[in-house]
Amino acid sequence: MVILSDILLFLTTALVVSITCLCVLLRIRMSDSYTGSFLTVLIPLSFQMGLTLLTTYLSRVLDETKLLSSSYETYALGATLLSILLTTVLLLMLSRYLIKLIRATEEQKHLGNRILTLLILLFFILSLWIVFAKSGGSWVKALTDTMHFHFFSASMFLVIHGVLGYIYAKKATTWEEERLLKGICYTFLPLIGLFPLDLLFFRQVAFKLVYLSFAVLSVYLYYFISRRYFLTYEMAGRVTKTKVKKLGISDREAEIVSLLVEGLSNQEIAKKLFISPNTVKTHIKNIYAKLEVNNRLQLFNSLKQ
Structure with a gap:
């Protein structure tokens, strides 16, 4: 199971980072608003997946002496804080992106952004308190708990995004809105079924099946870019x-x-x-x-x- 987890983590990270790089290149070339919106989600996601991969790699290659050293403790503290921050930013950017897509008045969108920002800020503070209180002063333990459970638990919040994507996709008036909302729906609704599977089979490893949803989101955004840019802009x-x-x-x-x-x-x-x-x-x-x-x-x- 550990080997399978490592392979899936590497493949998922490689896919997400590759599509992020593609979006960066297209953003530089054409300054498209869609690629700009995608990058607000893909960049923190890429850093989070990369940090998870790096931490998993270090835990495999470093001997016990180095894992107990003060330098690794310092790394563990920094990586824990960075991981919690990246997860929080990812949730915030995905929430803002979803609100931007749905059909609502500017006042309703503004109110929704304020409420979500407050809730995610509370999530950030609560995450810090739980992780560090549970660690008992061991930053290595704090990092392990963060990598195994924090991003995984936060991902379940995105089921709400999947439900909203399903509801508002029916109300979309443009092809872009409909496709992107359906993409959010198809990406995050399956989390309902993946969550119990992770608890049964992937509980003690860094990779979780719910991370495949982010790979699906990346592929869906790539498909959207291909449809809009390569087959439309280049031919127009x-x-x-x-x-x-x-x-x-x-x-x-x-x-x-x-x-x-x-x-x-x-x-x-x-x-x-x-x-x-x-x-x-x-x-x-x-x-x-x-x-x-x-x-x-x-x-x-x-x-x-």
């Missing part, structure tokens, strides 16, 4: 109505294709062209039939070719 400047019309579709269909390439949802296209969403769906169905594709990804690939 190259696809024109004239080029599209050569494929045998009408002027209106060519207009809709151009808007699809820009990343607009069916509802946004309907508003822009002053037609009903059902009419947009009919046009898209006809476009798919003429170009022999079944979805937007295939459509973009067809246009690119």
Whole structure:
């Protein structure tokens, strides 16, 4: 079980860090607001996963003498404080990000942010008190308890985010909002089932199955970026109505294709062209039939070719 835990921890950390680096590069290149929002969550998550991996590695390679030395005690104290701080920041950023996505007035969002900030601050103070009171003055024990239980316990708070994502995804008015809220829903609702499995099989190791949810979130954000950036932004400047019309579709269909390439949802296209969403769906169905594709990804690939 220990070997399996170490392998899963390494793979999960590598995945999260890789996608974080990708978001950093895209943020530098295009200054997109979405990648900026993703980084507020991915950066503290990457540092937290990296710190967990480092601490697990040190506990494996250092002998007992070094683990009991004053230098390691100092490291344990710093790592414990940093881990609790990173977990708190991650919860705060995820909560703010979720509130930013949901459909609510500015006053409601402001109130929600204030309430969540207060609750997470209380969580931070309570975490410090529990970890250090339980350690009995041993910083190594405090670090072990933090790595095994603190981030794991804090992750269960995100089940609430999954429920809210499920509720508000139905009320979303844009493709981006709907996809991102569904991503939060799909990521954190499974924690309900993973939590008891961790208590049964992964209780005494640093890695927990609930951490796979963060890997899923990272992959989902990568999929969103791929859909929005690689298949939309890169093509937006190259696809024109004239080029599209050569494929045998009408002027209106060519207009809709151009808007699809820009990343607009069916509802946004309907508003822009002053037609009903059902009419947009009919046009898209006809476009798919003429170009022999079944979805937007295939459509973009067809246009690119």
